[in-house]
Amino acid sequence: MIITLVTDTFDVGNNGITVSAMRFAANLMARGHTVRVVACGGPGDATGPQRDGPEMFWVPELVVPIASRLAHRQNTAFGKPDRDTLVAAIKDADVVHIYQPWPLGRAAERIAREVGVPAIAGFHIQPENITYNLGLGWFPPAAHLVYFLLRVLFYGRFADLHCPSTAIAAQLRHHGYRARLHVISNGVSSAFRPGPPRVRGAGEPFRILMVGRFSPEKRQEVLIRAARKSRHAADIQLHFAGYGHREKRLRRMAEKLPNPARFGYYSQTELIALIQSCDLYVHASDVEIEGVSCLEAFACGLVPVISDSRRSATGQFALGTENLFRSGDSTSLAERIDGWIDDPEALAEASEAYARYADLYAVDRSVKAIERVYARAGDPPEPPAGYTGSVYRLLSNAFYYGVFAPLMFLWTRVALGVRSEGVNPLRRVGGVVTVCNHVHPLDSVLVALAAFPRRLVFTSAPINLQNRGYGWMVRLLGGVAVPASASRLPGFFAELELLLAKGKGVHFFPEGELEPYDTGLREFKRGAFHLAAQARVPVVPLSVRFDPPTGFRRKPTMVIVVGEPIDPTTTDPRRDRDARMELARRRMHELITPH
Numbered sequence: 001m002i003i004t005l006v007t008d009t010f011d012v013g014n015n016g017i018t019v020s021a022m023r024f025a026a027n028l029m030a031r032g033h034t035v036r037v038v039a040c041g042g043p044g045d046a047t048g049p050q051r052d053g054p055e056m057f058w059v060p061e062l063v064v065p066i067a068s069r070l071a072h073r074q075n076t077a078f079g080k081p082d083r084d085t086l087v088a089a090i091k092d093a094d095v096v097h098i099y100q101p102w103p104l105g106r107a108a109e110r111i112a113r114e115v116g117v118p119a120i121a122g123f124h125i126q127p128e129n130i131t132y133n134l135g136l137g138w139f140p141p142a143a144h145l146v147y148f149l150l151r152v153l154f155y156g157r158f159a160d161l162h163c164p165s166t167a168i169a170a171q172l173r174h175h176g177y178r179a180r181l182h183v184i185s186n187g188v189s190s191a192f193r194p195g196p197p198r199v200r201g202a203g204e205p206f207r208i209l210m211v212g213r214f215s216p217e218k219r220q221e222v223l224i225r226a227a228r229k230s231r232h233a234a235d236i237q238l239h240f241a242g243y244g245h246r247e248k249r250l251r252r253m254a255e256k257l258p259n260p261a262r263f264g265y266y267s268q269t270e271l272i273a274l275i276q277s278c279d280l281y282v283h284a285s286d287v288e289i290e291g292v293s294c295l296e297a298f299a300c301g302l303v304p305v306i307s308d309s310r311r312s313a314t315g316q317f318a319l320g321t322e323n324l325f326r327s328g329d330s331t332s333l334a335e336r337i338d339g340w341i342d343d344p345e346a347l348a349e350a351s352e353a354y355a356r357y358a359d360l361y362a363v364d365r366s367v368k369a370i371e372r373v374y375a376r377a378g379d380p381p382e383p384p385a386g387y388t389g390s391v392y393r394l395l396s397n398a399f400y401y402g403v404f405a406p407l408m409f410l411w412t413r414v415a416l417g418v419r420s421e422g423v424n425p426l427r428r429v430g431g432v433v434t435v436c437n438h439v440h441p442l443d444s445v446l447v448a449l450a451a452f453p454r455r456l457v458f459t460s461a462p463i464n465l466q467n468r469g470y471g472w473m474v475r476l477l478g479g480v481a482v483p484a485s486a487s488r489l490p491g492f493f494a495e496l497e498l499l500l501a502k503g504k505g506v507h508f509f510p511e512g513e514l515e516p517y518d519t520g521l522r523e524f525k526r527g528a529f530h531l532a533a534q535a536r537v538p539v540v541p542l543s544v545r546f547d548p549p550t551g552f553r554r555k556p557t558m559v560i561v562v563g564e565p566i567d568p569t570t571t572d573p574r575r576d577r578d579a580r581m582e583l584a585r586r587r588m589h590e591l592i593t594p595h
Helices: 016-030 067-073 083-090 103-115 127-133 140-153 166-174 220-229 247-254 268-276 292-299 330-342 344-361 363-375 390-415 443-451 462-466 471-476 486-501 527-535 573-592
Strands: 002-006 034-040 055-059 095-098 119-122 160-163 180-183 206-211 236-241 262-264 280-283 304-307 419-421 432-436 456-460 479-481 505-508 539-547 557-562
Touching: 002 016, 002 083, 002 103, 016 034, 016 292, 016 363, 034 083, 034 103, 055 083, 083 103, 095 103, 095 363, 103 119, 127 140, 160 166, 160 363, 166 180, 166 486, 180 363, 180 486, 206 220, 206 268, 206 292, 220 236, 220 247, 220 330, 236 268, 247 262, 268 292, 280 292, 280 330, 292 304, 292 344, 304 330, 330 344, 344 363, 390 443, 390 471, 432 443, 432 527, 432 573, 443 456, 443 505, 443 539, 443 557, 456 462, 456 486, 462 471, 462 479, 486 505, 486 527, 505 527, 527 539, 527 573, 539 573
Parallel strands: 002 034, 002 095, 034 055, 095 119, 119 160, 160 180, 206 236, 206 280, 236 262, 280 304, 419 557, 432 505, 432 539, 456 479, 456 505
Antiparallel strands: 539 557
């Protein structure tokens, strides 16, 4: 394929978007593709095929008052659209991949449309980064406005968007983006790998590393305060790798530490050596679209402690609660740091686990995934599975809480004598997959009431949503149709994963077909457990049990029993899927067995 990448800056190693574009370009070329790059460059930069590199098409810098100054702080610039250059780079390409929504990217999209070349866009500019640097991080509506403007002015023109994390893809769905969202990590280079085991010498400090721009949203000051509060403050030395206008302020704060903090900007080789020489990694950022620096750190075996900020995707890398701290809370971070220092054996075990986990984010895996996106970039747009507009959601919620739930509660409890057992764990977990045996026409209602006041998304056979009599109710109550075509299943599960990332619950009947009053468990399908493993969310098992009829009732009495959550068992998605499917079967069997 001939692939044209359009990015405002290239060949700059200290900008995250640029590094991602450079890695993708190099790996695409290694896989036999021809790569062209349109970027902002100076008059002395060579144009055309480069030795051991992509074919470059340089455009001059576009100077925008105030905005260019802010961009230069992030070590980037705006490219000035040049029609002849863009036409030459795009006209006979197979696909165009646009990295930024600025004037160069917008011009590239227009020209690609004119000459009939399919284009995709990457969502690498998180609106919260913009609002933080404008001093509006405290005002969430400002970020909502930026999401809206980006959609209307740029991203709404594309059928395919590349998202570096599930968290940002979920935000885009929440803000009305209807394109196909492809969650593909920016990836980590194979150069980032564990070095020799780190052995602290006598009297040597415990080294904690943080990598990132010295900008407000990165929150380096939280780590400095945490180091001062730590019980091991006298033994801790902080290392900050990065650059930015807040460096002087951070240096002044760090002067109060028992051990002098180290600040610096490092080449990739130097950074890898630094990572391998440290004992713990901290990622305190409030805003992060993925967190590649964290990924690079644990790919080298450095255990991370990550902010649980709702505006940061980096929390996806936490393998346990001990890898998370409360956003902006230096006391919480100090407690996590002390916990790892106090338990060196657990730190060593976690280091090995993280080094294995990083294999899932290797850049060559990401490039293979983006190739599949390029191959279907010309496909017509299609509505996202389960997507509903805000008005529809409002009506659905009003009907569910005002009509459906009260009526069904009275009907099942009074008329049918249904009982429930177990404490509802769904109130204390975020995104979750629930599973239940499929043994009664009303078992979905029983599951919904057991989860109340939380609403679940129910996966259903398409025929139930298409039924003229009750299909409207199934849709209104949150039912989504499982695709009949196997080719559409990956996209369907990707959409469900976005719901889980937003803290929703998704329900499956893993037995598939309804078998009325069945008192055993039939063979499970893997879909629910595959989704839970990919999204790394708990599985909550429920079971419908039948007790002998009492009083005037002739049919057995139904009892809905709720089990405890089953958390991820391993970082390997396949092993986790199979392990939790078996655990869920055992738990559900215990739940339906009378005591």
